[in-house]
Amino acid sequence: MASVRTQKEIRQRAPIWLVALLVTNLVIMAVDARDADGKHKMLRIWTQAFASPIQSASSKASGATTGFFQQIWNFRSTAQQNEQLKERLTQVEQELNTARQATTENERLKALLNLNETLDIRSVPARVIARDPSVWFNTITINRGSSSGVEPNMPVVTGGGIVGRVITVSPWASQVMLITDEKAGAGAVVGQLGQSGALGSVKGRADLGVALIEMRYVSGLEKVEVGDSVMTTGQDGIYPPGLNVGRVVDVKNGTATQAHQILIQPGAQLDHLEEVAVLLYHPPPRSVPEQTPQNAERPRR
């Protein structure tokens, strides 16, 4: 009888618990939505701080697991061949894969190093340790945080081009919003900075995924062609000028009153990111124009 009453009580109280938990979630959501700059996201920062060692370990383990399954597959496909030959082949394949990986990594790191020298901006090399656990967003987590000097809104790049900007920083890890996100954006120019007037802004679009980004507000009078390179202008207050964004892959020409519709393939391989660099870049402070015009009459005291 007692257990029946308990069940009945549970059934009666369930809506109250539901409302309480929903309201709690709603309050957290409202606070998080208000704090757009991400400096006070304590819950996010601490979850990241605890999750980053696990994500880092799983990132390493995933490479090993993939290799393991690859080996099993290789073993099955060559099962009828000579045992010694197969072992030798597997060894050679492993060595070759390791060498290839080392070469590719070497090239990527060289590109990052070159970028560092070209830009003359201090940078922190970082490894991608996780991707967004929900399917709805395109963020990545890197293994560098505030202890390495990383701050919110710092640009993240690879040798190929810009990747995105840091949105949340915990002591040992940071979350990066990719340039393909709808909320991400960068001031850009088609062609060389200072030579071209095709200025606009690039941002992601949900239906384009991570393969393409859109460039908006480029005057229809400017000449834009497929294959033109796109560079950052530095006017967004996040990315330094002169960084590669990508290459134009599609243009729908505008008119004198209508802007071009431009699609860009990002220079950085955003779906295969492994190593990136966080630029410890602080944009120059913007000069605030004086609010009152010079010829305006000032109130007399």
Added chain:
Amino acid sequence: MSQVKIAVVLLLSILLQLSLREVWQPLSYVDFPLVVVVYIALQRDAWQALLVGTLAGLIIDAASGGLIGAGGFSKTLTAYVIYFAATKINLENPLLRIPVLAAGAVLDSVIYVFWHRLLGNPPAVPLMPTMSYKLIATTVVGTLALYMLDAVVSERVAQRRQFATRRRVARRSTGPLRRR
């Protein structure tokens, strides 16, 4: 249901969710914490289902680029809807779990995206294709996971197993040799 077992299963599902995308990108469409939430809701344990829904949602939110609380809200509401349905309709049949899991995946996605759009933070991927992939992946993998959870967590299954063992032992002790 043992609370320790639930805590371990929940932790495991969160770890899988955090790490499997690195192994193979399509695995991110499987919502492991949601499967655990649906399982507990189907056991008609309202308090645990709601609490697990909130906790799982909040932790995944904190590690993702979305709003913290949106996943907590959607999973808590999904847990309650499934719990409510389980108290009204008999969902003990394993086959009935498949549409419940599918409905849970759709409801969770719709509520999650609704809050993000309402608060000016739209998802970076299109709704319909992503929701469809999530529905298929979560239903297929979740159906298998529910069977595994039955074997590991469910006390009813454990009791049934104990009862079968006892009956087997009792039959052996009353065999023809003993009777003589």
